[in-house]
Amino acid sequence: MPYILQTNHLTKTIGGKELVSNVNLHIKKGEIYGFLGPNGAGKTTVMKIITNLWKPTDGKVEIFGETLTPQSYEVLKRMGSIIEFPTFYDHMTGYENLKLHSEYMGYYNHGSIENALDMLDLTKAAGKPVKNYSLGMKERLGIARAILCKPELLILDEPTNGLDPVGMKQIRDLLKTLCTEYGITIMISSHILSEIESIANTVGVINHGMMMKEIGMKEIEQMNLAYIELSVMNTKKAAYVLSEKLGLINFKIIEDGQIRIYDNHVSTQELSKVLALNDVEVIAIGKKAETLEDYFLKMTAEVKNYVEAD
Amino acid sequence: MLKLIKLEWKKNNIGKYARNAIILAAVLCLFIFALAYLGIANDPDTGVPDAAPGNGTISSPIELFTSMSFLIFTSVMLSSFIVSAYKNKTMNLMFSYPIKRQKILISQMLAVWSFNFVTLVVTKLLIYGCIILGSRFMVSSFPIDFNMASLGFYIQLIVKSIVVVSMSFIALFIGMAMKSSKATIISSFLLIILTQANVGDLTMANNAVFPVILIVISLVFAFFSICRAETSDLM
Numbered sequence: 196m197p198y199i200l201q202t203n204h205l206t207k208t209i210g211g212k213e214l215v216s217n218v219n220l221h222i223k224k225g226e227i228y229g230f231l232g233p234n235g236a237g238k239t240t241v242m243k244i245i246t247n248l249w250k251p252t253d254g255k256v257e258i259f260g261e262t263l264t265p266q267s268y269e270v271l272k273r274m275g276s277i278i279e280f281p282t283f284y285d286h287m288t289g290y291e292n293l294k295l296h297s298e299y300m301g302y303y304n305h306g307s308i309e310n311a312l313d314m315l316d317l318t319k320a321a322g323k324p325v326k327n328y329s330l331g332m333k334e335r336l337g338i339a340r341a342i343l344c345k346p347e348l349l350i351l352d353e354p355t356n357g358l359d360p361v362g363m364k365q366i367r368d369l370l371k372t373l374c375t376e377y378g379i380t381i382m383i384s385s386h387i388l389s390e391i392e393s394i395a396n397t398v399g400v401i402n403h404g405m406m407m408k409e410i411g412m413k414e415i416e417q418m419n420l421a422y423i424e425l426s427v428m429n430t431k432k433a434a435y436v437l438s439e440k441l442g443l444i445n446f447k448i449i450e451d452g453q454i455r456i457y458d459n460h461v462s463t464q465e466l467s468k469v470l471a472l473n474d475v476e477v478i479a480i481g482k483k484a485e486t487l488e489d490y491f492l493k494m495t496a497e498v499k500n501y502v503e504a505d
Numbered sequence: 506m507l508k509l510i511k512l513e514w515k516k517n518n519i520g521k522y523a524r525n526a527i528i529l530a531a532v533l534c535l536f537i538f539a540l541a542y543l544g545i546a547n548d549p550d551t552g553v554p555d556a557a558p559g560n561g562t563i564s565s566p567i568e569l570f571t572s573m574s575f576l577i578f579t580s581v582m583l584s585s586f587i588v589s590a591y592k593n594k595t596m597n598l599m600f601s602y603p604i605k606r607q608k609i610l611i612s613q614m615l616a617v618w619s620f621n622f623v624t625l626v627v628t629k630l631l632i633y634g635c636i637i638l639g640s641r642f643m644v645s646s647f648p649i650d651f652n653m654a655s656l657g658f659y660i661q662l663i664v665k666s667i668v669v670v671s672m673s674f675i676a677l678f679i680g681m682a683m684k685s686s687k688a689t690i691i692s693s694f695l696l697i698i699l700t701q702a703n704v705g706d707l708t709m710a711n712n713a714v715f716p717v718i719l720i721v722i723s724l725v726f727a728f729f730s731i732c733r734a735e736t737s738d739l740m
Binding site: 243249278279280295 | 515604736
């Protein structure tokens with residue numbers, strides 16, 4: 196599988212402290228890769244190394260098929276990025292900041308600045324000095340700058356910080372459009388799971404500097420994460436019916452009166468029928484799905500236990 | 506490189522510095538003119554200029570005050586163009602461009618250096634010109650010891666300006682090492698004391714070898730400021 200970006204055993208140590216350790220991530224061309232992790236997990240460190248701001252202590256980054264070195268300047272032409280928070284020349288207007296960016300990138304395409312401003316709904320504010328922008332406007336201007344030169348790869352470090360829910364949705368929709376219509380590969384980090392869940396094709400979970408899991412969203416959906424939650428009066432009897440009458444083995448008693456059935460062959464209709472026929476009083480029955488959030492929390496809890504045990 | 510220098514001027518609002526440089530030049534010109542023709546440095550008892558030994562001629566205060574002022578001015582600009590860029594993280598943005606980091610840093614240093622070199626030369630020419638013009642109508646308190654018609658005068662003026670403006674690279678190195686704009690500016694004050702002050706009649710200001718040593722030291726410090734830029738992490 197050709198990857199537009201991959202890291203191999205990426206490690207970064209500063210002052211004897213290992214910020215990230217043996218990180219292997221793989222991003223396919225044309226996908227949105229959600230990079231998940233709690234604060235301080237090492238997301239920004241990895242992104243700084245990918246954008247060549249920091250150099251790895253060990254391991255390597257392969258980007259557009261080339262190994263990243265301190266002299267890899269050409270790859271930067273093909274990337275757009277926001278790391279930590281977007282910085283601007285505050286006395287200059289939004290338009291002037293984007294113009295300056297084009298000059299440094301060597302990108303001269305008539306109408307591209309206007310187009311980027313329009314995409315981020317900043318046309319009206321383009322003539323104002325950036326010092327008068329709100330936090331959300333600066334964040335949007337940062338994204339406008341990152342996409343201005345039509346990059347092949349977009350690296351966005353928590354780009355929706357400071358945005359209101361409407362602004363967040365606007366960015367999510369924009370990223371989807373950029374990916375599907377313009378074929379831009381996007382790596383987006385966040386600690387807000389719902390943000391990633393709705394747009395990412397693949398997620399990578401990092402915690403305490405270690406890559407926990409890399410998994411496609413489709414795989415998560417197929418991983419028996421959907422279950423039927425059953426509330427009954429008599430747990431023992433219900434469990435007996437499930438196992439003996441329905442032949443189910445993949446179910447779990449969460450607490451007294453509450454059972455989760457992970458076996459996806461049985462329908463809720465069939466369940467209620469069989470339970471009723473066997474005199475098991477059902478209080479509630481419903482299909483539920485483990486969200487990415489549950490998955491993420493499980494992952495980070497696992498690593499926490501691992502680190503504590505260590 | 507020229508394009509990078511122009512972009513540096515543009516994004517750092519060079520117009521503001523040009524305006525300040527004009528004000529500084531005007532103030533210096535007025536002050537030196539007052540020293541020469543209005544007798545503000547004269548001893549009230551003797552009526553003779555109260556100057557340090559060896560600094561009795563008019564070119565001494567001109568060189569002293571212009572050097573002092575422009576060394577500080579250059580250091581302020583360097584701290585604003587480079588040290589502050591590291592502090593307010595705009596350097597992160599600069600280093601995300603497909604341009605060698607050393608080239609970016611050199612363009613920033615040259616943007617400041619060239620602006621201040623030209624400004625300092627023009628300021629000195631303006632002051633020397635005013636003194637010559639004034640001498641047609643008035644008598645200077647300080648003896649006039651320069652000849653604007655000789656080539657040597659211009660060579661010396663240019664060499665001294667190069668030394669002064671380049672010296673700020675030492676201050677820049679200190680400021681970058683300490684990640685502090687204040688350290689850059691304070692270092693420039695210390696450099697003034699070191700190079701322009703005198704203890705009794707001992708001063709390094711008029712030593713012929715001293716400018717050469719200073720240029721070499723300045724270039725070494727400029728080199729140290731940029732040599733590890735490619736491989737170091739941008740904190």
